[in-house]
Amino acid sequence: MRTSRNLQARRDGVSRPAMGAVTGVIIGRMPPSPPPDARLYRWRFGTVEFDEARHELRVAGLAVDIEHKPLQVLSVLLRHVGEVVTKEELFDQVWTGRITVDHVLATAIGKLRKALDAAGEDRIATVPRVGYRLDGPVERVAQGQRLGTALSFAAGQPVPGREHFLLERPLGRTLGSEVWLARQPRSRDARVFKFSVGGERLAAIKREATLMRVLRDTLGERDDFVRVLDWNFETEPYFLECEYGGQALPDWAAGHGALGWDRARKLAFFLQVAAAVDAAHGVGVLHKDIKPDNVLVRARQDERWQPCLTDFGNSRLLQPERLAELGITGMGMTVTTAGSDSSGTPLYLAPELVAGQPATVRSDVYALGVLLYQWLVGDLRRPMAPGWERDIDDPLLVEDIGRATDGDPARRLGSVADLIDRLSSLPQRRARDDEQQAAARHAQHAQRALERTRARRPWIIASFALLSAGLLASSLFWYRSEQQRQSAAMQAARAEAVTRFLSDDLIGALSPGGAGFERDPTVRQMLEQAGAPLAARFSQDPAVRGGIHAALGDAWRTLGDRERAASHLRQAVQDYGRAFGVDDEQTLVTRYGLVRTLAYAGTRESFTEAERQLREADRLAGRTRLEGRNVVALYAAIARGQFHFQQLEIEPSLVAHRRADALQRALRPDDASMAALIRSNIADALLRSGKAEEAVPLLQQVLADPLLDAKRIGESTVAGYRVMLARALRNMGRYAEALPIAQTAAATTERILGPDDYTTLVQLSLVASIHDYADDCPKALPIARTVRERMAKRYGEERQATLIETGNLGFKEYACGDRQAGLDYLRQAEGGLRRHFGQDNVAAHSFRYALAGHLATEGRYDDALEMVDGLSVPALTAGDSTPGWEHRLQALRGQILMQSGRTQEGRPLLIAAVAALGELGTSEEDEMVAWRRLLGGTGAAGN
Structure with missing residues (x-):
C-alpha cells in the first residue's frame, strides 16, 4: 500500500470573522482566523465563477477544461484571498500525503493563470521564494457542506455497507483517505478496504477499479495482481474492496529473512514481480508508482511465496479508447491531475518525470531497476547514490541495473521484457564472459612471453610490430561488429538448440530404440512428443520457442484438435510478444491465427475469446490492416472471415474472404495452402447464400488450378x-x-483423418443430405444418426457442431416418418444453440423457423406462433442473405393463423407477404406453391 504522511495543514478554511451562513458577501483582505470551514462555496470575481461543490470553473459562462489539482490550488487561494499562501502550505493541503516534486505546483499555477488570463483576470501574484497570493475582491455564495477531511474509523467497527466485515487494523492513512484490513469474524476471511471521502483520492480508487478490470478482462485472473472484488462509489464513505494480497514487501522481507536470501533466490523472486509489470504493459497499463510498498507478498498453496502488484490508483492507460472496446466504464479516468506523471516517491521517479515529461514504459523500467538494486543489496530504503555500483559484486548485474536506470530514457532498456530476458540469461551470459576473459588472459600471456624473447631474438621485433598493427586493425573491426558477433553467437546457440531438439527430443525419441518408437507412433503422438520438452529446451529463446509453438498449433488445428491448437498458439503469441514486441508482424499474424482456431472450436467461450483476441489484434495492428497491402492485412482478413463464417454470419464473412483473396494473389501468389483456404471459404459462403450457380464454376476452376x-x-x-x-x-x-x-470425398477424408474427425463427419452429413433431398430415407437416416452420435461422443453434446447435426437429424426424422422424434431433435438443437451461443445465434433461428412450420403442420398452432414471435429477421438474414425474410416471417404467421381458423387475421398478412415475395422473386418455389394453395390459387394474392 502507498506510504502516507499525516501532514497537518496550518489552516483549512477562509480567514474571516465569525458569521452565520452568509451569502453574497464581498470579501477583501481579512484577519486570519483558525477555525476550519467545512462549507462549499461558489466563488465569483469578474467574469470568473468557481463552484467548489461541482468542482467546475467557468469563464464568461463557459466551462473551462482544467485538471483537478489546479482547481484545488484555486480553492486554497480563494479561502485565503489577499494573503500569501506559502508553497509548503499548498503542498500540505493540495498534495497531502503524496510525496511529489516542486515543479508540479508551478505547473498548476501556470494552468490557473492561463485560464484566468483568458478572462482578463490577472489575480495571482508570485511572492519570490515564499508562495502565491490571490488578490480580491471576490464574492462567495455558500453551496453546501463537505465531510470532514479525516475519516473516523476504529478497530472492531463494522465496515460501512459491508457490516459482516469488522475493521481489524489500519494499513495506511492520508488526508481524506484510509486503508484498512478487515475480517469476517466467523470465516476469518480477510479483505482490504480503501476508503475516501471524495476528491482526488476518490478518483484514484475509481481509476484503480477501472484498470484492474482492464487487466482482468484482458489477461484473465492472475495471482500476481491483487484482485478488486467490489466497490461503493454511490454513498460516503466511498470505498474499494480488494482481496488481501499479503504483507508489503519491506515488512514481509524483514519478518521472513528474505533480505538475506542468496542472489539466485532473490532474482527468481524479482522476476515474478517484473513479469506482473510486463503483463500490465502488454495491455497498455503503466503502473507509475512501482516501489517496495506496492509489492505485496503472500503464501501460496505450494508453500512458496507469491508477490502481487497492487495500488493502480496513480496508473495510466496508454490507449483509453480500449475501455469502449472492452465494454468498461472509465471510472476515474476523466480526471487527470496536474503533474500527475511526476507524483510518487522521489527514489523511484525517472529523471524525465522530474523534468515534467509524461510517463512511459521506460519510466516504469527505471523504478523497477531501482527496486532491483535495493532488493539485491538487502536494503529497501537505500537510494541509488553515486558509487552504487560498488554495492553489487557481479559486473553483469551492474550492467543490467545501469541499463534499467540510465538517466537518458533513450539509452535505457526499452521494456520490462528486455530486463527479464537479461536477468533470465545470466548463467549463459556469465559463461560467455568467462570464455572471453580466458581468451584475453591467454593472449596477454602470449604477449608477455613474446616480449621476454625480444632481447634474444631481434627479428621477432619486426614480426611483433606487424602483428600489433594487425591486432589494432582487428580491434577496430571487432569494435564495429560486436553487435553482429553477439547476434551470430545467439544464432549459433539457437541453431544448436534446434538441432538438439530435433535429434534428441523428437527424432531420437521416435527412432528405433527411443522411448516413443515402441508405440508405433501416430502423427498425434509425434506432435505430443514434440511439444513436451519445449519449455525446458528453449527457456531462454522465446523467438524459437514461439516458432515451434506456432507450427504445432497449425498442425493440431489441421488435425481437428482445436483446444491443443489454441493452447500452442496462445503460447506462441506470448513468446513472439516477448521476443519481438506485441505489435510486431509475426506476433500479429500468430494472434490472427489464434482467432481462426478459436472460431473453429465452436464453443461459446471460444467465440468470446476469439472476439476479444480479434479486437486486440486489430487495435495493435492499427490502420495497417485496413489500408495496407501487407501480410498483416492479409491474415487479418482471413481471421475476420473465419470468425464470421463459423458463426454463420455469411455476408460479412464473404466480404472479408474476398479481400483476403485479392491480397493473397498479390502478396502470396504461390502459397497453395492459403489460396485453398480462402477460395474454399468463398465457395462455401456462396453456397450458403443460395448462389450455387456462382459457386459451381468457381469450384471447377479451383479443382483445375495446378x-x-x-x-x-x-x-x-x-x-x-x-x-x-x-x-x-x-x-x-x-x-x-x-x-x-x-461419397468419394468423404471416404478420402475418413482414410486420412479418421472416422470421428470433425471434417469426416461434416462430409458424411452432406452424403446423408443428398439422400434426403432425393427422398431416399432408408439411406439418409442411418448416416444422419451415425454422424450425430459420433459428433456428440467426440466433441460433446453442447458444441455448436453437435447441436447443428442434432437439428439436421431432426429434419430427417421428421421427413422420414418419426415426426415426434424430429420435433424433439429440432427443439433440442434450437434451445441448446440459444442457451450456449446466445439468443441471436444464426443456426438457432434457422431451426426455429423450420420448427414453427412443422408445429403448425402438427396442429400445435399456439406453440408455432410462439416460435414465430421469437424469430429475428437480422439473424435469419445472416444465415441466408437472400432478401425478404421479413416477408417470409409475415407469410408464416399468416399461414399459421389461417390454419388455426383465424382467417380474418391471417389472410391479409399472407396475401401481402406473398405479393412482396413474388416481386422479389427470391422465395423457394415449394413455399410459394403451398402459400398460394392455402390462399385458394395462384391468383389469390391479388384478391
Missing part, C-alpha cells in the same frame, strides 16, 4: 473442394452427379 493440385495442398483439402462441389450440385437438384462426388 497451384491447388493434391500433391501441393493434400488429398484431404482437395476432398473438401469436391464436397463443396457436391453441395452445389445438390442445391441445383443434380443429385445423381452430387452423390458419388460426396
Whole structure:
C-alpha cells in the first residue's frame, strides 16, 4: 500500500470573522482566523465563477477544461484571498500525503493563470521564494457542506455497507483517505478496504477499479495482481474492496529473512514481480508508482511465496479508447491531475518525470531497476547514490541495473521484457564472459612471453610490430561488429538448440530404440512428443520457442484438435510478444491465427475469446490492416472471415474472404495452402447464400488450378473442394452427379483423418443430405444418426457442431416418418444453440423457423406462433442473405393463423407477404406453391 504522511495543514478554511451562513458577501483582505470551514462555496470575481461543490470553473459562462489539482490550488487561494499562501502550505493541503516534486505546483499555477488570463483576470501574484497570493475582491455564495477531511474509523467497527466485515487494523492513512484490513469474524476471511471521502483520492480508487478490470478482462485472473472484488462509489464513505494480497514487501522481507536470501533466490523472486509489470504493459497499463510498498507478498498453496502488484490508483492507460472496446466504464479516468506523471516517491521517479515529461514504459523500467538494486543489496530504503555500483559484486548485474536506470530514457532498456530476458540469461551470459576473459588472459600471456624473447631474438621485433598493427586493425573491426558477433553467437546457440531438439527430443525419441518408437507412433503422438520438452529446451529463446509453438498449433488445428491448437498458439503469441514486441508482424499474424482456431472450436467461450483476441489484434495492428497491402492485412482478413463464417454470419464473412483473396494473389501468389483456404471459404459462403450457380464454376476452376493440385495442398483439402462441389450440385437438384462426388470425398477424408474427425463427419452429413433431398430415407437416416452420435461422443453434446447435426437429424426424422422424434431433435438443437451461443445465434433461428412450420403442420398452432414471435429477421438474414425474410416471417404467421381458423387475421398478412415475395422473386418455389394453395390459387394474392 502507498506510504502516507499525516501532514497537518496550518489552516483549512477562509480567514474571516465569525458569521452565520452568509451569502453574497464581498470579501477583501481579512484577519486570519483558525477555525476550519467545512462549507462549499461558489466563488465569483469578474467574469470568473468557481463552484467548489461541482468542482467546475467557468469563464464568461463557459466551462473551462482544467485538471483537478489546479482547481484545488484555486480553492486554497480563494479561502485565503489577499494573503500569501506559502508553497509548503499548498503542498500540505493540495498534495497531502503524496510525496511529489516542486515543479508540479508551478505547473498548476501556470494552468490557473492561463485560464484566468483568458478572462482578463490577472489575480495571482508570485511572492519570490515564499508562495502565491490571490488578490480580491471576490464574492462567495455558500453551496453546501463537505465531510470532514479525516475519516473516523476504529478497530472492531463494522465496515460501512459491508457490516459482516469488522475493521481489524489500519494499513495506511492520508488526508481524506484510509486503508484498512478487515475480517469476517466467523470465516476469518480477510479483505482490504480503501476508503475516501471524495476528491482526488476518490478518483484514484475509481481509476484503480477501472484498470484492474482492464487487466482482468484482458489477461484473465492472475495471482500476481491483487484482485478488486467490489466497490461503493454511490454513498460516503466511498470505498474499494480488494482481496488481501499479503504483507508489503519491506515488512514481509524483514519478518521472513528474505533480505538475506542468496542472489539466485532473490532474482527468481524479482522476476515474478517484473513479469506482473510486463503483463500490465502488454495491455497498455503503466503502473507509475512501482516501489517496495506496492509489492505485496503472500503464501501460496505450494508453500512458496507469491508477490502481487497492487495500488493502480496513480496508473495510466496508454490507449483509453480500449475501455469502449472492452465494454468498461472509465471510472476515474476523466480526471487527470496536474503533474500527475511526476507524483510518487522521489527514489523511484525517472529523471524525465522530474523534468515534467509524461510517463512511459521506460519510466516504469527505471523504478523497477531501482527496486532491483535495493532488493539485491538487502536494503529497501537505500537510494541509488553515486558509487552504487560498488554495492553489487557481479559486473553483469551492474550492467543490467545501469541499463534499467540510465538517466537518458533513450539509452535505457526499452521494456520490462528486455530486463527479464537479461536477468533470465545470466548463467549463459556469465559463461560467455568467462570464455572471453580466458581468451584475453591467454593472449596477454602470449604477449608477455613474446616480449621476454625480444632481447634474444631481434627479428621477432619486426614480426611483433606487424602483428600489433594487425591486432589494432582487428580491434577496430571487432569494435564495429560486436553487435553482429553477439547476434551470430545467439544464432549459433539457437541453431544448436534446434538441432538438439530435433535429434534428441523428437527424432531420437521416435527412432528405433527411443522411448516413443515402441508405440508405433501416430502423427498425434509425434506432435505430443514434440511439444513436451519445449519449455525446458528453449527457456531462454522465446523467438524459437514461439516458432515451434506456432507450427504445432497449425498442425493440431489441421488435425481437428482445436483446444491443443489454441493452447500452442496462445503460447506462441506470448513468446513472439516477448521476443519481438506485441505489435510486431509475426506476433500479429500468430494472434490472427489464434482467432481462426478459436472460431473453429465452436464453443461459446471460444467465440468470446476469439472476439476479444480479434479486437486486440486489430487495435495493435492499427490502420495497417485496413489500408495496407501487407501480410498483416492479409491474415487479418482471413481471421475476420473465419470468425464470421463459423458463426454463420455469411455476408460479412464473404466480404472479408474476398479481400483476403485479392491480397493473397498479390502478396502470396504461390502459397497453395492459403489460396485453398480462402477460395474454399468463398465457395462455401456462396453456397450458403443460395448462389450455387456462382459457386459451381468457381469450384471447377479451383479443382483445375495446378497451384491447388493434391500433391501441393493434400488429398484431404482437395476432398473438401469436391464436397463443396457436391453441395452445389445438390442445391441445383443434380443429385445423381452430387452423390458419388460426396461419397468419394468423404471416404478420402475418413482414410486420412479418421472416422470421428470433425471434417469426416461434416462430409458424411452432406452424403446423408443428398439422400434426403432425393427422398431416399432408408439411406439418409442411418448416416444422419451415425454422424450425430459420433459428433456428440467426440466433441460433446453442447458444441455448436453437435447441436447443428442434432437439428439436421431432426429434419430427417421428421421427413422420414418419426415426426415426434424430429420435433424433439429440432427443439433440442434450437434451445441448446440459444442457451450456449446466445439468443441471436444464426443456426438457432434457422431451426426455429423450420420448427414453427412443422408445429403448425402438427396442429400445435399456439406453440408455432410462439416460435414465430421469437424469430429475428437480422439473424435469419445472416444465415441466408437472400432478401425478404421479413416477408417470409409475415407469410408464416399468416399461414399459421389461417390454419388455426383465424382467417380474418391471417389472410391479409399472407396475401401481402406473398405479393412482396413474388416481386422479389427470391422465395423457394415449394413455399410459394403451398402459400398460394392455402390462399385458394395462384391468383389469390391479388384478391
